[in-house]
Amino acid sequence: MLESAGNLRDSTDMTDPLTDTLALTEAHCHVSRGFVAIGEWALRYPASQRLKFTALVEGTCWIAFDDLDHRLELEAGDVVLFDGRHGFVKGNSDDVPIEDAVVAFGATDGPMARFGSGIDGGIGAKVVNIGGHIALNRTAEELLMRALPPVIHLRSTDEQAATFRWLLQRLVHEASTSQPGGSLAADDLSRLLFVEAMRACLTEADALPVGWLRAIADERIAPALRLMHDQPGRAWRLEELAQAAAMSRTTFAERFRSVAGVPPLTYLLNWRMRLAERALRDDDQPLSALAHSLGYTSDSAFSNAFKRVNGVAPRRFREAARATRTVPDAAAMA
Known part of the structure; x- marks a missing residue:
């Protein structure tokens, strides 16, 4: 029997960081x-x-x-x-x-x-x-x-x-x-x-500036990127990501930062926050459910991480986004 489109899209083989990012x-x-x-x-x-x-x-x-x-x-x-x-x-x-x-x-x-x-x-x-x-x-x-x-x-x-x-x-x-x-x-x-x-x-x-697009183009760290995009809520350890890329922990961390501009786990944090922005803007799920889906054990842990990255609490972000139906300027609400 054929797998559903959703199951196919969620499988590791089908993860496509470029599609994921452009969709956001x-x-x-x-x-x-x-x-x-x-x-x-x-x-x-x-x-x-x-x-x-x-x-x-x-x-x-x-x-x-x-x-x-x-x-x-x-x-x-x-x-x-x-x-x-x-x-x-x-x-x-x-x-x-x-x-x-x-x-x-x-x-x-x-x-x-x-x-x-x-x-x-x-x-x-x-x-x-x-x-x-x-x-x-x-x-x-x-x-x-x-x-x-x-x-x-x-x-x-x-x-x-x-x-x-x-x-x-x-x-x-x-x-x-x-x-x-x-x-x-x-x-x-x-x-x-x-x-x-x-x-x-x-x-x-x-020819690309250091950043996520150059990281996607780098075949050596691509397996680790696919894992983070496929399971953003998992508590990934640096050793696991390095192993997926067939590199030592130190070599992987240096390679990742040289092309992405940030350490691997910072990339993961930023990706989680981009997913959170979309969910807060478009979905009605409770903050607790969103926090859990992104790997946070409590609302407060998620809220602190979101505010640290965006400068505004997730609840205020959602209210402003719903009021304008666009992604708000977080800095203006801080």
């Missing part, structure tokens, strides 16, 4: 308007303070971020994921005035904006681009934004190129279609694009 961020991709540019063009985009992506479907162009000393040369199939903290210029020519992107997009209607020196006569190279942003809850600001470099350039020649190209083609179709459900399909496709981007990041672990 409640990341949702939203496709904004794409564009078709003919001829020469250059646009300045303001900083958005949101995690964003831009994907080149057809043609070539470049993108220059204010904080980088070089341009990224983009080809069809390339995807750029960036944190939105810096403005940038995107274009294909230095010989035309740089236009304001907000103004350029506002001057045309429809899901795909149209501009460029040759747009009226259809003369010049054609560029098709689509982009969007990734909406994150407050938990994700710590979990995801700090784990990624400011800019990630995923090239069409990378291993995931075929998947990226298919997703990009479907994104353009769904973003520009008048068929029912087009907007929802585009959002779902962009979310798949985001997952593929995260997978690509894991293949370039050395």
Whole structure:
């Protein structure tokens, strides 16, 4: 007889720390308007303070971020994921005035904006681009934004190129279609694009900042991470985790901290607190049950740990979260 989906998901073999963590961020991709540019063009985009992506479907162009000393040369199939903290210029020519992107997009209607020196006569190279942003809850600001470099350039020649190209083609179709459900399909496709981007990041672990994403990419400590994610309420000892990773206790502790930025048991504590935040926000279970599920023998032990990490007691956190239906700013309630 087949196992239930829940049993499969709870088994050690099926534990996936990346899926677990991205689920906590409640990341949702939203496709904004794409564009078709003919001829020469250059646009300045303001900083958005949101995690964003831009994907080149057809043609070539470049993108220059204010904080980088070089341009990224983009080809069809390339995807750029960036944190939105810096403005940038995107274009294909230095010989035309740089236009304001907000103004350029506002001057045309429809899901795909149209501009460029040759747009009226259809003369010049054609560029098709689509982009969007990734909406994150407050938990994700710590979990995801700090784990990624400011800019990630995923090239069409990378291993995931075929998947990226298919997703990009479907994104353009769904973003520009008048068929029912087009907007929802585009959002779902962009979310798949985001997952593929995260997978690509894991293949370039050395370029990632020290943190949980780099830890997930490290094959040597991966068995220990899977155990902690599979049974966060167990009272794991350092010796057990080191044994799972086939290392001595000292070697494991040093390796873990070098890639994750924190000791193994601190990682476990932080992961428990992220799970607690979600439960306090979304579930109605008593604090005693939540404390027990996360490995605490008493409400007070759990409350003390939660307040030490978040700066606010779990009961107050739950009240504030329910009042706003979002993850509250713990520091503001302290």
